[in-house]
Amino acid sequence: MRRTYNRRPVRRGYQGKAKETFPRDANLDREVREAVDFWTVLANEMYNCDMKTPAVRYDLRGTTAGQAFGNLNLLRINTVLLEENVRDFIDQTVPHEVAHLVVRKRFGNRTAWGQKVMPHGFEWQQVMKDFGLTPDVTHDYDVSNSTVRTLPREFVYTCGCQDFFLTKILHNKIQSGRNRVCPKCKGRLVYKGRKENE
């Protein structure tokens, strides 16, 4: 996991339900997958192991650039941060995440001495050094675009005097009983339907 500020990665389960946002440029998707494959093949040669090239899902948001799940042999990619930081992402974040999977494959969760393998501990740092890279834990990407959530205003309400275009969040609140009134006529907002997507 490679993120800003927060040095301690959060361990969370992965449901696989998040929607994927693929890179707008198909070549970029191919470049990511080629890089993932490159580091996996290299690691197999270096450590004489037989990792399969992990699956890639473009469903990561927020400040985290990438996330690795050893049990699923899966890498999650933050498409916004990828598109805004292509070179560093391919050259640093991709091998950073592959290195997590390499550590998992080689050591499991415990070292030979029975100690817990830390996510960015000695083993991971050694893999990064063997890759010829600096074991950087954090990235310094600008996360302003990857953390802004712009929800479409597609739920149309009316009070009688005008229409209101509301987000899904507000729509759900009103549907579960929250009252909203028009600031002008004080009339209660009534749901008309969903705006057609043009």
Ligand SMILES: [Zn+2]
């Ligand atoms: Zn990491």
Ligand SMILES: [Zn+2]
């Ligand atoms: Zn009104």
